Amino acid sequence: MQMINVLLSGCNGHMGQVITRLSENFCELKIAAGLDLNNSVNNPYPVFTSLNDCDIKVDVIIDFSNPKAFDGLMEYAQEKRIPVVMCTTGLSSDQTGMLKNDIAKRIPVFFSANMSLGVNLLIELVKKAAKLLEGQFDIEIVEKHHNQKIDAPSGTALAIADAINDSLDEKYEYTYDRHSRRKKRGKQEIGMHAVRGGTIVGDHSVIFAGKDEIIEINHTAASKEIFGVGALKAAMFLADKKPGLYSMSDLIAENN
Structure with a gap:
């Protein structure tokens, strides 16, 4: 297999440095160049502060930067035809x-709410469970994250709920808070609960509660390295793809 050369955007951020370290364990790809406004970190590849200065030929871009860099990076990727x-x-x-409707028509784009293979496997499992148990079990999602996380519920919890809803015959309502709702739980309802505390990296549980039995499927992230591994696997997956929108479900399906 030909070596896949990666341009890592946001290379000197926390996740950029995680990916740099993890890439050493991947013999099929290498970080050929980095992009970051902060060039004070010593990396084993050249780092550019501007895309205009990048003269390294790459096969895939991994972006772990900032939404403010989106327009310039997407313009560069489309011009160079880089996934x-x-x-x-x-x-x-x-x-x-x-990203989904315009850019993916011109270049291959990999986009998932969560880059963990494990979380996306959980999503595939709960979709099957929801379809099988529809109408018989109540569905609740509990997500836990560190005390610095601002948004609630998490994007992953919402992605799980959306995946469940897409697999059901009838659409369910999302309920985020029950303290002000003085009434019984509705049958067509997905409850979502957010816990914030300490240094929890990420924990997602999907509870199917039926008559006299409970089924629970959960995923716990011990470190952010799992997201880096997912990004590197996604780069390998995307390198030879045609223009289009791809996600972790496509990567999982290809490896089944």
Whole structure:
């Protein structure tokens, strides 16, 4: 297999450095160049502060940077016809829409709410469970994260709920808070609960509660390295793909 050369956008951020370290364990790819406004970190590859200065030929871009860099990076990727693994969080709805509806028509784009293979396997499992148990079990999602996380529920919890809803015959309502709802739980309802505390990296549980039995499927992240591994696997997956929108479900399906 030909070596896959990666441009790592946001290389000097926390996740950029995690990916740099993890890439040493991948013999099929290497970080050939980095992009970051901060060039004070010593990396084993050249780092550019501007895409205009990057003269390294690459096969895939992994982006773990900032939504502010989105427009320039996407313009560069489309001009050079380079596939993009988009890992940056906090994109606006306009940016997400552009990525899915416009950019993916021109270049291969890999985009998932969560880059963990384990979380995406959980999503595939709960979709099957929800379809099988529909109408007989109540569904609740509990997510736990560190005390610095601002958004609640997490994007992953919402992605899990959306995946469940897509697999059901009838759409369920999302309920985020029950303290002000003085009434019984509805049958067509997915409850979502957010816990914030300490240094929890990420914990997602899906509870199917039926008559006299409970089924629980959960995933716990012990470190952020799992997201880096997912990004590198996504880069390998995307390198030879045609233009289009891809996600972890495509990667999982290809490896089944």
